[in-house]
Amino acid sequence: MLDRPTLPPTITPHTRPLTILQSVRAARRNVLELIPEIAYQQPIVTGRATSRWHMIQDPAALKRIFLDNVDNYPKSQTMVRMLRPAVGDSLFTSEGEAWRWQRRAVAPVFAQRNVNALAPMMTATAERASERLDAAGGAAEMVREMLSATFDVICEVALSGREHFDGEVYAAAISRYFETVGRASLLDFLHVPDWVPRPGAIAGRGAVKTMHAMVAEAIAARRAEAPGGADDLLDHMMKAKDPETGHSMSAEDVLHNMQFFIVAGHETTALALSWSLLLLALDLDAQERAREEARAVLAGRAAGADDLSKMPFIGQVIEEAMRLYPPVGMLARDPREADVLAGRDINPGEVLFLPFYALHRHHLLWERPDRFDPDRFSPEARRKIDKYQYLPFGAGPRVCVGANFAMMQAEIILATLISRFRFDLASFALPKPVMAMTLRPDPGVRLAVTRA
Numbered sequence: 076m077l078d079r080p081t082l083p084p085t086i087t088p089h090t091r092p093l094t095i096l097q098s099v100r101a102a103r104r105n106v107l108e109l110i111p112e113i114a115y116q117q118p119i120v121t122g123r124a125t126s127r128w129h130m131i132q133d134p135a136a137l138k139r140i141f142l143d144n145v146d147n148y149p150k151s152q153t154m155v156r157m158l159r160p161a162v163g164d165s166l167f168t169s170e171g172e173a174w175r176w177q178r179r180a181v182a183p184v185f186a187q188r189n190v191n192a193l194a195p196m197m198t199a200t201a202e203r204a205s206e207r208l209d210a211a212g213g214a215a216e217m218v219r220e221m222l223s224a225t226f227d228v229i230c231e232v233a234l235s236g237r238e239h240f241d242g243e244v245y246a247a248a249i250s251r252y253f254e255t256v257g258r259a260s261l262l263d264f265l266h267v268p269d270w271v272p273r274p275g276a277i278a279g280r281g282a283v284k285t286m287h288a289m290v291a292e293a294i295a296a297r298r299a300e301a302p303g304g305a306d307d308l309l310d311h312m313m314k315a316k317d318p319e320t321g322h323s324m325s326a327e328d329v330l331h332n333m334q335f336f337i338v339a340g341h342e343t344t345a346l347a348l349s350w351s352l353l354l355l356a357l358d359l360d361a362q363e364r365a366r367e368e369a370r371a372v373l374a375g376r377a378a379g380a381d382d383l384s385k386m387p388f389i390g391q392v393i394e395e396a397m398r399l400y401p402p403v404g405m406l407a408r409d410p411r412e413a414d415v416l417a418g419r420d421i422n423p424g425e426v427l428f429l430p431f432y433a434l435h436r437h438h439l440l441w442e443r444p445d446r447f448d449p450d451r452f453s454p455e456a457r458r459k460i461d462k463y464q465y466l467p468f469g470a471g472p473r474v475c476v477g478a479n480f481a482m483m484q485a486e487i488i489l490a491t492l493i494s495r496f497r498f499d500l501a502s503f504a505l506p507k508p509v510m511a512m513t514l515r516p517d518p519g520v521r522l523a524v525t526r527a
């Protein structure tokens with residue numbers, strides 16, 4: 076019989092350098108297994124697969140990469156190649172002027188003022204999530220529930236509705252894409268030769284086709300109506316013009332950007348929420364504290380934008396969940412020119428891994444890093460956290476454009492659910508953190524759910 080666990084689940088890092096074959100296996104199983112134990116203790120780790128790579132966990136070096144010398148560190152071409160079939164040269168994958176004007180085009184949608192205006196949609200989604208939990212019969216798998224909730228919101232924001240989407244089919248295609256293309260391409264990061272089979276690549280192509288067909292149908296429907304009346308993300312993209320060249324997005328650009336927004340806009344937030352609920356099911360005192368705070372403010376109704384500043388602990392829980400389980404657990408960059416990071420020479424042709432999972436559990440930066448402690452993010456404690464030691468949304472000019480949106484959505488949903496339901500572990504066997512492109516709990520977060 077298993078005892079009731081007290082610590083959040085983690086992985087056991089390897090203590091000796093991996094051979095190429097071991098790296099290949101680890102990359103296929105779980106990207107987190109590529110991170111060696113010393114990465115949790117040292118600012119930089121350097122190794123060699125077929126070329127030299129570095130893992131950076133040093134806040135000052137990360138500031139140089141994301142901000143001070145940002146032009147020297149474009150996104151990894153391997154990562155871009157891996158995403159291109161699904162999202163083309165869209166905002167996330169483009170560089171230079173092509174990036175700049177797309178960012179200008181979508182930024183207004185995510186300005187705080189506009190995000191506030193989207194809150195009622197998020198509140199309605201939280202109500203629907205509550206109804207589904209009431210109907211679930213005492214237990215539910217939270218990743219699935221949270222994916223459904225956040226998918227509702229992004230479809231409203233992006234396309235003003237989901238009538239062209241079968242959420243289950245789309246979500247299954249996303250999972251297949253991440254698990255197949257995501258894992259296969261990691262071998263490319265390690266410069267593993269082409270003759271090593273990438274079995275996922277073909278399955279991944281099918282998933283892309285499914286997703287594109289659904290998004291294309293929604294865009295076609297909008298073109299057939301009168302674009303311009305919906306004031307959603309799709310309208311903004313169709314209307315967007317480069318102020319310098321007058322260039323507007325091609326039909327393909329619109330498709331690729333919509334595809335990216337729909338995936339990025341709900342999957343990551345759903346994972347932050349699922350991990351938050353698991354952590355609260357492990358720490359019943361913290362759960363009680365969150366519930367009391369939410370109940371005092373909400374008194375039975377679902378949360379809205381104006382409630383959030385009165386419920387700081389809810390936000391702290393989500394921030395702490397994203398410290399332990401950053402939905403984007405690792406990024407990669409290609410250095411353009413020679414530089415020095417954390418005292419080490421970096422050269423073009425080498426690969427930089429930015430393992431946020433290890434940064435957020437680093438022994439030099441965090442006390443008792445593997446423990447769940449939302450008070451790390453209390454207003455006073457937060458002031459002492461270096462901006463570059465906690466990077467769930469990245470930083471600098473390429474910082475996540477949807478960060479405000481994601482936080483508001485997560486807080487509205489978590490506050491509403493925690494004020495109404497009690498969450499407990501359905502089993503003492505905890506899910507494992509597994510990263511393909513995002514960091515998911517494997518095999519899911521099954522919790523006992525009862526009305527509070």
Ligand code: HEM
Pocket residue numbers: 150166167168178336339340341343344347401402403406466467468469470472473474475476477478480481
């Ligand atoms: C908890 C939720 C989220 C997390 C953890 C997250 C994380 C990130 C990270 C780490 C980056 C930086 C990538 C890099 O520098 O290579 C990023 C960029 C981006 N995210 Fe998010 N994201 C979240 C939610 C969202 C949402 C809700 C949207 C949109 C609806 C969104 C849209 C984007 C876009 C478009 C970019 C690229 C920005 C650019 O390159 O200019 N994300 N996100």
